């Protein structure tokens with residue numbers, strides 16, 4: 001039996017994409033399998049781990065809890081796009097410096113999640129950092145180094161607002 | 167896991183959505199924010215033939231004051247509620263409760279309508295609606311009806327909503343500035359579903375509590391309005407004796423089941439502990455936002 005397909009048009013990392021998708025395909029499978037954007041990871045597929053975090057219309061969402069058809073007409077950004085634009089380069093550098101990643105499975109989701117905090121809460125405390133990333137699991141680092149990296153980036157952006165992302 | 171195959175429609179009006187639901191009955195499923203439904207689809211706990219995406223129907227989103235109440239469109243996200251200056255001023259209980267719901271990425275998508283439709287007894291909005299005496303606005307083929315939240319939650323995941331109806335809005339009475347509110351919750355981790363939580367509203371006059379409303383999260387098959395405890399507190403100074411009576415009353419009001427980590431007896435105990443904390447916070451001014459917005 002042919003499965004029903006729907007055509008969707010969306011922007012992915014700034015480029016317009018038109019594709020036929022099965023309605024049941026979630027956004028992460030679409031990005032990974034349809035567009036070869038494998039930076040977004042699939043972990044639990046029920047909203048718990050955060051490995052699939054991407055941005056839709058500027059806000060972070062769980063890619064496994066959104067259908068590709070629901071992204072029709074929207075603008076999606078993945079870690080590939082955000083890395084290319086350099087907007088989180090300082091955070092990525094801090095993750096490296098602070099050993100905030102080991103296997104790297106959680107890292108793309110963690111970076112996008114932390115990116116929202118950097119943008120919305122420049123004066124976030126460690127407690128607020130922990131709260132904000134509470135939905136993103138890391139099985140390797142024990143979180144301490146991740147919180148350090150985010151805290152360092154917040155501080156350097158406060159000290160040098162013009163230098164964000166560089 | 168991946169969902170089984172289904173068809174997908176994205177109606178542009180409530181009537182059109184209802185027509186699909188009427189045609190497919192319980193073989194269709196409404197999707198709003200998808201933050202509960204998608205997980206059940208991925209796990210194949212739900213396998214509809216048709217998914218009716220109401221997410222872009224105009225007019226179902228937004229927060230506005232209408233006379234003595236605030237109307238919150240069903241598609242309004244948890245995040246929009248959390249950040250609404252209007253709600254911080256007029257219904258601060260919702261502002262207090264919002265950060266307890268899941269995590270930022272989920273609050274960006276999940277909607278209040280979806281939360282009330284799903285009616286998880288461990289969810290925050292249902293208990294808030296009980297405490298606030300809110301009204302659920304529901305549309306079906308026969309037109310619109312308004313169901314008080316206090317008549318809406320029937321049993322575990324059973325509500326007044328039928329499979330062919332859609333929630334369009336939640337109407338919350340404006341909380342007068344003299345009436346304070348507190349929302350407290352115990353969870354294993356920030357953003358997890360509550361072990362136990364409570365929503366408390368009261369006006370304090372000469373150290374006595376008036377117009378007390380008290381509803382619990384995670385303390386029964388539905389969100390639980392603690393009517394006996396409300397009576398025990400009403401018109402009284404919340405001294406040790408009154409608090410003791412109110413805690414005793416909770417044994418009648420609440421009916422918690424054990425969850426994976428917490429026994430029913432522990433939940434009962436924690437409900438009493440939270441009540442004490444909530445009253446103390448209320449008497450010291452509440453963590454409410456009145457007067458600052």
Ligand SMILES: Cc1cc2nc3c(=O)[nH]c(=O)nc-3n(C[C@H](O)[C@H](O)[C@H](O)COP(=O)(O)OP(=O)(O)OC[C@H]3O[C@@H](n4cnc5c(N)ncnc54)[C@H](O)[C@@H]3O)c2cc1C
Pocket residue numbers: 046047048195196197198199200201202203204205220240241266267268269272275276277278279280281283284288289290291327331332333334357358359360
């Ligand atoms: C990891 C995780 C943690 C979570 N933690 C919490 C938490 O701590 N507290 C909490 O409250 N929630 C929590 N949630 C659930 C979240 O708040 C959901 O957003 C909410 O329960 C459902 O809203 P939705 O818009 O996503 O609904 P959907 O998932 O789209 O739908 C849920 C159900 O409601 C029906 N429905 C949706 N909208 C309507 C409508 N307008 N009319 C009629 N029927 C409708 C759907 O058919 C479906 O059956 C969590 C979710 C996840 C994935």
Ligand code: FES
Pocket residue numbers: 041042043044045046047048049050051052053062063064065
């Ligand atoms: S894969 Fe989406 S939250 Fe785990």
Ligand code: FES
Pocket residue numbers: 100101102103104105106107137138139140141
């Ligand atoms: S670095 Fe391995 S899961 Fe986080």
